Amino acid sequence: MSQTLGHASLETTPPDGSLELDERSLAVVLDGRVRRFHYVWLRDNSWAPEDRVRQSGERKLFTASIPPGIAPTAASWDSERGLEVLWNDGQPATYSPAWLRRYDYSPAARAARRPTVALWPENADEPPRFPHTEVVGSTEGQLAYLDAVRETGAAVVTGVPSEHHEVERFARTLGHVREVAFERVHNVRHDPAGYNVAHTPGELKPHTDMPSYDWPPSIQLLHFLTNQATGGESTLVDGWAALAELRRDAPGHFDTLTRVPVPFQLFSADEDTWAENPMIQLGAEGEVRLFRFSNQLAQPLSAPYEQVEAFYDAYRHLGQIIDSGRYRATFTAADGDLLTVHAHRVLHGRLPYDPASGARHLQDVYMEFDDLMARRRVLRGEHEPLPAQSQEDA
Numbered sequence: 072m073s074q075t076l077g078h079a080s081l082e083t084t085p086p087d088g089s090l091e092l093d094e095r096s097l098a099v100v101l102d103g104r105v106r107r108f109h110y111v112w113l114r115d116n117s118w119a120p121e122d123r124v125r126q127s128g129e130r131k132l133f134t135a136s137i138p139p140g141i142a143p144t145a146a147s148w149d150s151e152r153g154l155e156v157l158w159n160d161g162q163p164a165t166y167s168p169a170w171l172r173r174y175d176y177s178p179a180a181r182a183a184r185r186p187t188v189a190l191w192p193e194n195a196d197e198p199p200r201f202p203h204t205e206v207v208g209s210t211e212g213q214l215a216y217l218d219a220v221r222e223t224g225a226a227v228v229t230g231v232p233s234e235h236h237e238v239e240r241f242a243r244t245l246g247h248v249r250e251v252a253f254e255r256v257h258n259v260r261h262d263p264a265g266y267n268v269a270h271t272p273g274e275l276k277p278h279t280d281m282p283s284y285d286w287p288p289s290i291q292l293l294h295f296l297t298n299q300a301t302g303g304e305s306t307l308v309d310g311w312a313a314l315a316e317l318r319r320d321a322p323g324h325f326d327t328l329t330r331v332p333v334p335f336q337l338f339s340a341d342e343d344t345w346a347e348n349p350m351i352q353l354g355a356e357g358e359v360r361l362f363r364f365s366n367q368l369a370q371p372l373s374a375p376y377e378q379v380e381a382f383y384d385a386y387r388h389l390g391q392i393i394d395s396g397r398y399r400a401t402f403t404a405a406d407g408d409l410l411t412v413h414a415h416r417v418l419h420g421r422l423p424y425d426p427a428s429g430a431r432h433l434q435d436v437y438m439e440f441d442d443l444m445a446r447r448r449v450l451r452g453e454h455e456p457l458p459a460q461s462q463e464d465a
């Protein structure tokens with residue numbers, strides 16, 4: 072090959088199908104872009120019948136059996152079938168253009184696959200609203216709602232019938248209820264004997280629920296069967312936006328809250344939940360994945376002596392951001408509104424209300440964000456495996 076595919080020195084990209092083999096990887100031009108794949112990765116992802124269950128996409132090849140020196144003995148490009156390789160362990164395999172596009176792991180392709188997260192501005196609006204009939208009655212309606220939960224972390228479904236346990240029926244149209252201690256469907260109304268401050272008429276500062284689990288529920292659905300009392304406006308805060316401000320202005324405080332474990336507990340007469348974790352948990356690329364914030368459920372810190380004041384300095388800073396009104400939406404929910412929050416991200420609370428002024432009754436259930444995103448992929452038809460090679464090539 073006269074023209075090298077190597078690195079940024081390219082003046083003009085060679086035509087599609089240009090192929091260059093290096094010691095441990097190859098480069099192929101597809102759609103005018105140079106895409107690089109390691110041999111061990113290609114061999115591992117072979118769709119040859121010996122290596123893969125076609126119907127399910129499950130791998131038969133035992134990855135650990137691939138030798139470190141795996142490499143092609145021959146490789147070529149066919150414009151229809153794609154990349155054809157004969158591996159030096161004797162296995163032939165084909166990788167179609169569509170498959171290479173989908174699984175390309177170059178920085179640009181990986182960035183394009185990352186979910187869009189729209190952090191709330193300092194003067195946030197209330198969450199987008201979707202009619203119940205459309206969310207449960209049409210694919211487009213449900214997808215629009217799921218997109219909003221994915222991107223903004225909150226959505227309101229309107230016109231949900233004010234029926235007992237309707238919130239659970241709604242949850243089943245999306246996936247599965249996440250059961251936790253206490254009731255499967257939680258009732259939130261004035262109850263002097265209730266097990267948490269939600270049952271009082273006082274202000275509830277924005278918080279996340281169940282930080283007392285190692286894995287708190289990641290979706291919360293709150294259904295307002297009736298909301299006729301004076302006061303009690305709902306407050307939502309984009310916790311990830313608050314954390315972005317903390318990280319920008321005080322990276323040391325942010326770092327402290329990713330490291331110091333905080334115990335949280337919620338209990339009743341015959342149930343108990345308790346877990347100890349840092350308030351901020353990060354993903355593999357340093358992004359915030361799980362935020363837990365519950366001033367009312369935090370238990371005495373049990374940290375090394377020299378970390379205690381650093382924790383309080385960081386917590387004070389974060390608490391002031393969350394209490395500042397920035398990244399907060401305040402609104403009055405109507406009868407039949409059903410609020411969804413991505414509960415590892417968005418904090419919920421309410422202003423005080425007067426229980427003598429009218430009825431206020433919510434029912435809520437938890438779900439898992441994973442299941443909502445699974446539902447979204449199914450509705451979009453993204454869950455079926457894409458074979459790398461056709462049966463004729465097998």
Ligand SMILES: [Fe+2]
Nearest residue numbers: 269279280419
């Ligand atoms: Fe709550």
